[in-house]
Amino acid sequence: MAAARLIVMTQHPDIDDLPAFALRMLNTEKTARIQQHLESCPDCRAVARDYARIADLLLYAAPLCEPPAHLKQQLLDRIAGVTEPSGITVVALQETTL
Numbered sequence: 001m002a003a004a005r006l007i008v009m010t011q012h013p014d015i016d017d018l019p020a021f022a023l024r025m026l027n028t029e030k031t032a033r034i035q036q037h038l039e040s041c042p043d044c045r046a047v048a049r050d051y052a053r054i055a056d057l058l059l060y061a062a063p064l065c066e067p068p069a070h071l072k073q074q075l076l077d078r079i080a081g082v083t084e085p086s087g088i089t090v091v092a093l094q095e096t097t098l
């Protein structure tokens with residue numbers, strides 16, 4: 001028998017908190033409260049989903065810029081200096097069908 005899950009409708013969050021939630025700018029307490037509310041409120045869940053899409057698109061709104069040349073070389077130097085930790089055996093990945 002499956003365990004029943006009780007979902008309690010909580011008070012709608014403040015209208016300004018949903019965009020901040022989408023941008024992950026709220027503290028852990030508010031974030032948890034909103035996540036709990038979204039489980040039981042399809043209206044707020046739809047609004048939060050829209051804000052999340054907008055937040056994702058904001059990444060593309062920033063202008064592209066060329067990183068300084070020394071940054072690329074520093075990154076390549078760091079990668080070249082990384083060694084495999086001892087005691088770990090690398091095995092070939094096996095193809096699976098889902």
Ligand SMILES: [Zn+2]
Nearest residue numbers: 012013041044
């Ligand atoms: Zn709500």
